Amino acid sequence: MNQHVANSVAAGLLLTGAQAFAWGAAGHMAVGTIADRLIAGTPAATQVRKILGSNLRTASVWADCAKGVSTSTFKYEGSGHYQECAIYENPASERQMEAFVRRNHDNCTSPHNTEPCHKQYHYTDVAIQRAEYRRGSVGTSEQDVVAAINAALAVLQDREPPAPFRIAGKREALRLLAHYVGDIHQPLHVAAVYVDAKGNVIDPDEGTFDPRTETHGGNDLLIKVSHPAGAKYAPKPLKLHGDWDNVAGAGIQDQPSAAVLSKAREVLATEGEVSGWATAWATESLKLGAVAYGGLLYSPENTSHQHAITLPAGYNAEVKSPTQRDQVVKGGARLAQLVMVLWPE
Ligand SMILES: [Zn+2]
Secondary structure (H helix, E strand, C coil): CCCCCCCCHHHHHHHHHHHHCCCHHHHHHHHHHHHHHHHCCCHHHHHHHHHHCCCHHHHCCHHHHHHHECCCCCCECCCCCCHHHHHHCCHHHHHHHHHHHHHCCCCCCCCCCCCCHHHHCCCCCEECCCCCCCECECCCCCCCHHHHHHHHHHHHCCCCCCCCCCCCHHHHHHHHHHHHHHHHCCHHHCEECEECCCCCEECCCCCCCCHHHECHHHCCEEECCCCCCCCCCCCCCEEHHHHHHCCCCCCCCCCCCHHHHHHHHCCCCCCCCHHHHHHHHHHHHHHHHHHHCCCCEECCCCCCCCEEEECCCCHHHHHHHHHHHHHHHHHHHHHHHHHHHHCCC
8 A cells, every 4th residue: 555544444445446555566476476486496495485385476465465454453354455465365364464464553663653563664765865775864764664674584584573573473574575675676665755835855854854845755746647628527646656656568577578587687686794685775776766756846735745746758668667677677686686595505
């Protein structure tokens, strides 16, 4: 579900429809599928199957499917809404999602605490003016996506996850890891613009931070759509965040093409210890913020602190689609690299 949407989950599922899932199920499953293909035949693949009882493709959507658990009753209420979650719609799996959400609902205590804790694990909101991801900048927190990847890794390495994370064992940890590695490669899950009421981009780390300038990873930026002649109503404006979540294009979903797989195999391993990889990936996604927000024009805010935006010419074809595809391939390659480091033999 789009970040920071605090409505009841049931209402959210009905209202936000296909936009509800971050990076979209297709993007996450592409990341999982690429990773499954890259680890095939290795000891890591044996461990993954042993822990999950399935593969990374299936695991990759679990953390989003868990958002179908009501935050008031803690019962799974997503049944029938999302095809990719059908595999988890049985009593035993629903209990697992419910337990995760209940455990990770109100355990966040940091100042950046605007929605159920587990929903904050999917993103961070670093201002595009920053050169690197560094904990402490506005938009980062101890429960953001960088922290979440490291918490899942800790559990998979037989260590206690740091607070606030409450992760019940390796199966849950690997499901979360398979999802968050996808999220951190979605530029709008990391890079954020902060915009004042008049529509000027500001630097939230300078002076006193005003939470009203947050745009929530592009969820408060509405792409202007033209009103077709003769149509009674104008189409609903598309959120920039949701637009980036939707990964289109053959060759990266069910069956990655040979070209995609060979590109994934060329992705170099991240330098340094595994414990620093999530930070490095966040910095890389942050730099893509300059691309994702480049040339955008922001209107003054509406009464809900949202801004209508105008995209530069050629944005979708020349900027968004190629970046999405590159990032999905990188996400898949890096998920594979992570599990191969975890289980080399
Ligand atoms: Zn997510």
